[in-house]
Amino acid sequence: MGAIPQGGSGEGSEVAGTLEEIARLSGVSRSTVSRVINNNARVSPTTRERVLEIIRREGYRPNLTARQLASGRANVLGVVIPLGSPDVLSDPYFSKLLHGIAVEADSHDQHVMLSLAEPSFRHRIDEVAGQGIIDGVIVSAAQEGDPFLVRLIEAGIAFISVGRVDDERVSYVDIDNVGSARQATGHLLRLGRRRVATIAGPLYATASIDRLRGYREALDQYGLQFDNDLVVAGDFTEAGGRAGMRRLLEHRPDGVFVASDRMAAGALNELRASGLQIPDDVALVGFDDIPLSREMEPPLTTVRQQIETLGAAAVNLLLDLIHDPTASASRVILPSELVVRASCGAHLNQERKAIDATT
Amino acid sequence: MGAIPQGGSGEGSEVAGTLEEIARLSGVSRSTVSRVINNNARVSPTTRERVLEIIRREGYRPNLTARQLASGRANVLGVVIPLGSPDVLSDPYFSKLLHGIAVEADSHDQHVMLSLAEPSFRHRIDEVAGQGIIDGVIVSAAQEGDPFLVRLIEAGIAFISVGRVDDERVSYVDIDNVGSARQATGHLLRLGRRRVATIAGPLYATASIDRLRGYREALDQYGLQFDNDLVVAGDFTEAGGRAGMRRLLEHRPDGVFVASDRMAAGALNELRASGLQIPDDVALVGFDDIPLSREMEPPLTTVRQQIETLGAAAVNLLLDLIHDPTASASRVILPSELVVRASCGAHLNQERKAIDATT
DNA sequence: TTGTATGCGTTATCAG
DNA sequence: CTGATAACGCATACAA
Numbered sequence: 001m002g003a004i005p006q007g008g009s010g011e012g013s014e015v016a017g018t019l020e021e022i023a024r025l026s027g028v029s030r031s032t033v034s035r036v037i038n039n040n041a042r043v044s045p046t047t048r049e050r051v052l053e054i055i056r057r058e059g060y061r062p063n064l065t066a067r068q069l070a071s072g073r074a075n076v077l078g079v080v081i082p083l084g085s086p087d088v089l090s091d092p093y094f095s096k097l098l099h100g101i102a103v104e105a106d107s108h109d110q111h112v113m114l115s116l117a118e119p120s121f122r123h124r125i126d127e128v129a130g131q132g133i134i135d136g137v138i139v140s141a142a143q144e145g146d147p148f149l150v151r152l153i154e155a156g157i158a159f160i161s162v163g164r165v166d167d168e169r170v171s172y173v174d175i176d177n178v179g180s181a182r183q184a185t186g187h188l189l190r191l192g193r194r195r196v197a198t199i200a201g202p203l204y205a206t207a208s209i210d211r212l213r214g215y216r217e218a219l220d221q222y223g224l225q226f227d228n229d230l231v232v233a234g235d236f237t238e239a240g241g242r243a244g245m246r247r248l249l250e251h252r253p254d255g256v257f258v259a260s261d262r263m264a265a266g267a268l269n270e271l272r273a274s275g276l277q278i279p280d281d282v283a284l285v286g287f288d289d290i291p292l293s294r295e296m297e298p299p300l301t302t303v304r305q306q307i308e309t310l311g312a313a314a315v316n317l318l319l320d321l322i323h324d325p326t327a328s329a330s331r332v333i334l335p336s337e338l339v340v341r342a343s344c345g346a347h348l349n350q351e352r353k354a355i356d357a358t359t
Numbered sequence: 360m361g362a363i364p365q366g367g368s369g370e371g372s373e374v375a376g377t378l379e380e381i382a383r384l385s386g387v388s389r390s391t392v393s394r395v396i397n398n399n400a401r402v403s404p405t406t407r408e409r410v411l412e413i414i415r416r417e418g419y420r421p422n423l424t425a426r427q428l429a430s431g432r433a434n435v436l437g438v439v440i441p442l443g444s445p446d447v448l449s450d451p452y453f454s455k456l457l458h459g460i461a462v463e464a465d466s467h468d469q470h471v472m473l474s475l476a477e478p479s480f481r482h483r484i485d486e487v488a489g490q491g492i493i494d495g496v497i498v499s500a501a502q503e504g505d506p507f508l509v510r511l512i513e514a515g516i517a518f519i520s521v522g523r524v525d526d527e528r529v530s531y532v533d534i535d536n537v538g539s540a541r542q543a544t545g546h547l548l549r550l551g552r553r554r555v556a557t558i559a560g561p562l563y564a565t566a567s568i569d570r571l572r573g574y575r576e577a578l579d580q581y582g583l584q585f586d587n588d589l590v591v592a593g594d595f596t597e598a599g600g601r602a603g604m605r606r607l608l609e610h611r612p613d614g615v616f617v618a619s620d621r622m623a624a625g626a627l628n629e630l631r632a633s634g635l636q637i638p639d640d641v642a643l644v645g646f647d648d649i650p651l652s653r654e655m656e657p658p659l660t661t662v663r664q665q666i667e668t669l670g671a672a673a674v675n676l677l678l679d680l681i682h683d684p685t686a687s688a689s690r691v692i693l694p695s696e697l698v699v700r701a702s703c704g705a706h707l708n709q710e711r712k713a714i715d716a717t718t
Numbered sequence: 719t720t721g722t723a724t725g726c727g728t729t730a731t732c733a734g
Numbered sequence: 735c736t737g738a739t740a741a742c743g744c745a746t747a748c749a750a
Contacts, residue, residue: 018727029737034729044735065428065491066727069742074424076492089454098448102475111492114473116461132424132743133435133470133492239654273656295598297632377743388721393745403719425743428726491727 017060026054037062068132076111077101077318078137080148089116091236091262092290093307097140097162100311108319136318138162143204158321162314164206171321173313173332177207180303180336181214182221184285185257187301187338189222191345193255193283197230199244199267201259208233211259211287227251234263241266249274254282255344261286261293261302268296268343279345289339298342305336376419385413396421427491435470436460436677437493439507441500448475450595450621451649452666456499456521459670467678495677497521502563517680521673523565523690530680532672532691536566539662539695540573541580543644544616546660546697548581550704552614552642556589558603558626560618567592570618570646586610593622600625608633613641614703620645620652620661627655627702638704648698657701664695 019037023030028047035041036051043051054060068074079101081094089095098114105112113134136158142149142165152159153169161172188196198215201208212231219226229251234240241263248256249270258264264286268278276282278298286293289304313332321327340346378396382389387406394402395410402410413419427433438460440453448454457473464471472493495517501508501524511518512528520531547555557574560567571590578585588610593599600622607615608629617623623645627637635641637657645652648663672691680686699705 019729020727030728031730031737031739032735035736038729042735047735063428063491063727065424065433066742067729069422069424069428069726069744070728070730072729072742089457090449090451092449095448098475112474114475115471116457116473132422132427238651242654269654269656292597295601297628378745379743389744390721390746391719394720397745401719406719422743425726426745428728429743429745431726431745 017058019062022051022054022058022060025058026051073322074111074133074135075109076113076134077105077315078134079112079114080137080139081114081116082141082143091260092292093260093262093288094140096290096307097311100308101138101315102311103308104312104315108315110315110319136160136322138314138318141205141207144206156325158318158325160314160317160321162310164210166206169329171317171329171331173310173317173334174207175305175310175334175336177210178214178217180287180305180338181211181257181259182218183214183338184287184301184303185215185218186221187340187344187346188255188257188283188285189218189224191255191283193345194224195230195251195253196224196255196257197232197248197251197253199241199248199256199258199263200231200233201263202235203233205236208259211257215257234259234266236260236263238262238266238269242270245270249276256282256284258284258286261288261290261300264300264302264343265292265296268300279343283345284343285338286343294341296343301341301344301346302339303336304339306334310334376417378421381410381413381417381419384417385410432681433470433492433494434468435472435493436464436674437496438471438473439496439498440473440475441502450619451651452619452621452647453499455649455666456670459667460497460674461670462667463671463674467674469674469678495519495681497673497677500564500566503565515684517677517684519673519676519680521669523569525565528688530676530688530690532669532676532693533566534664534669534693534695536569537573537576539646539664539697540570540616540618541577542573542697543646543660543662544574544577545580546699546703546705547614547616547642547644548577548583550614550642553583554589554610554612555583555614555616556591556607556610556612558600558607558615558617558622559590559592560622561594562592564595567618570616574616593618593625595619595622597621597625597628601629604629608635615641615643617643617645620647620649620659623659623661623702624651624655627659638702642704643702644697645702652698653700655702660700660703660705661698662695663698665693669693 019030019033023033026033028051032043032047033051035043036048079098081089102112137152139149139159140162142161142163144166149165149170153167161170163172164174165172185196185198198212200212203209216226230248230253232244232247234244241258244263245256245267256267258267264284268284271278271282278284284300286300286302289302293300293302313334317330317332378389378392382392385392387410391402391406392410395407438457440448461471496511498508498518499521501520501522503525508524508529512526520529521533522531523533524531544555544557557571559571562568575585589607589612591603591606593603600617603622604615604626615626617626623643627643630637630641637643643659645659645661648661652659652661672693676689676691
């Protein structure tokens with residue numbers, strides 16, 4: 001037990017004081033110490049070294065609050081994630097996104113302050129963002145016309161959205177959801193499926209809307225009629241995917257484009273529970289390429305988006321915005337790709353073709 | 360399109376200025392306005408009303424940074440979550456914990472600053488915690504002897520751990536992991552299983568250690584020999600659980616106590632892939648009672664811990680600590696319970712008994 | 719009940 | 735290259 005050392009129980013180890021103290025201890029002025037810390041100004045190598053030594057010895061750390069008040073910059077980026085459904089956060093999409101944000105922010109010496117935006121306490125966030133503490137905000141999965149976005153815009157707070165927002169004043173990073181969905185659905189169509197359904201995301205999310213549009217476009221390309229019975233909306237959770245598939249099954253689809261891998265996992269479970277074969281009876285294509293997708297049975301064909309990169313891009317865009325608030329809004333569209341695994345029946349289909357050819 | 364109103368594009372809607380301005384506008388002094396805002400001091404109802412009106416009209420919001428510098432309190436609580444494995448955050452355990460923390464913090468007018476503690480940038484956190492910005496820290500899943508904890512202790516930063524820490528200086532909230540694990544394992548034993556294995560969590564985590572201990576104690580109670588072959592350590596992920604079960608299968612267990620539901624999900628998949636029946640061939644008991652457990656096939660028998668409550672308790676403990684830094688460390692142990700579903704074979708066993716009786 | 723004065727720990731401007 | 739000195743926006747003891 002007691003793997004934690006017992007040292008420094010008292011005041012002796014207190015994290016040291018103020019700029020003033022360091023100044024006194026090293027026989028220079030506050031200003032000089034400040035310059036050393038922000039190592040931009042010109043300080044003689046000798047004094048710099050001496051001051052640094054004292055700082056190290058005392059374990060001094062600048063008071064971020066004071067620094068922020070004086071400089072107007074906090075070096076803290078806010079991240080807002082909607083907590084609509086109870087466990088959105090457990091979607092691997094968010095952990096990846098956060099990871100990407102955290103790493104990139106760190107490389108720019110920025111702290112990250114994460115807010116789980118329970119609708120009920122969004123006030124808290126704009127309280128923070130409005131005055132101090134945070135220099136800017138990254139908003140994920142904002143909804144169309146979300147009052148929170150309006151607030152951000154009107155208050156002139158620097159922010160960028162992860163996901164398209166239809167307003168010329170807002171900057172965002174996103175992937176081509178329409179095109180990706182079109183490609184994914186088209187893939188099923190090309191493999192010969194004709195009753196291709198879709199489990200869409202919640203329809204207030206732009207990503208869902210776009211993916212649904214892509215689905216329609218693919219149908220159009222193949223001259224197929226859009227059938228309302230073959231469309232259900234989920235909520236990006238596994239349970240939602242499963243429920244969606246259950247409803248879909250009444251209409252006998254032979255292929256389903258699912259708007260997220262997590263929902264696809266649920267759909268897959270429902271299919272198995274119904275005794276249906278994947279991809280033989282029903283082919284599946286997902287969206288996101290979360291780690292789980294590779295391990296499903298069968299492995300899931302899905303649209304891969306580089307979620308970490310999305311997060312990193314968001315950070316960079318936000319920093320640009322913070323440095324130059326007058327800059328006009330910018331958009332970054334990152335590439336995505338279809339990863340073909342077994343759930344779509346691509347291999348199967350080839351076999352079928354082979355069989356067809358020989359008979 | 361354009362669901363976002365176009366109003367207030369310019370400076371007209373800027374979030375208003377300073378205490379000073381409000382004071383001038385309402386014809387009183389800064390102090391009075393300050394008192395109104397912190398509505399604790401005695402201010403005449405008349406002036407209070409007038410000032411409040413101006414504040415509303417101007418959309419004034421106090422600058423948290425300045426307030427913090429002046430008062431020494433930030434009203435921001437830090438939450439540190441280790442980012443050891445890539446997607447820990449996607450464990451429903453954490454979303455629940457965070458949710459519990461967020462809600463409780465909000466009810467106390469506290470902001471929450473979440474830090475994903477990539478080991479590589481922990482420095483960032485203690486930078487923040489050391490001086491300003493946050494008043495205290497909630498640490499989750501700290502490891503024994505973690506240098507980060509040492510730092511926190513030595514720097515005299517108010518913090519509480521979610522999960523036992525063996526140091527009399529640290530406060531924590533936890534459940535009775537040993538007892539719960541003993542009960543869970545004992546349940547399998549009572550049902551007649553005799554080769555009961557365990558998939559433990561990572562052995563640097565106290566929760567894992569405790570649960571493993573509980574497992575041993577249950578074995579002892581039943582006079583069974585502890586068998587090293589029947590113990591594997593996972594990493595709390597689904598993949599880890601699956602891999603663990605694979606190794607375990609060589610030793611033909613008839614029951615497994617899995618230290619987390621997420622790992623249990625993986626274990627279950629592996630069992631199915633091996634063509635084994637649950638619970639007939641192998642009975643399973645998990646830990647956590649995440650939402651998924653109810654939907655597994657068969658539904659998972661598991662130890663339910665009230666994770667949100669754990670988070671809320673952590674917040675309250677931390678606030679106490681912040682208000683009275685001299686208070687001695689305190690511990691809170693929350694109750695947990697075994698939720699019996701189908702994966703342990705409790706029902707099955709009853710049937711067996713019935714059959715045994717009639718033959 | 720209200721106002722005045724001072725300080726919180728930095729940064730930044732301006733002299734030297 | 736270095737040192738005073740004035741902000742930054744608010745809280746708070748003290749005086750009125």
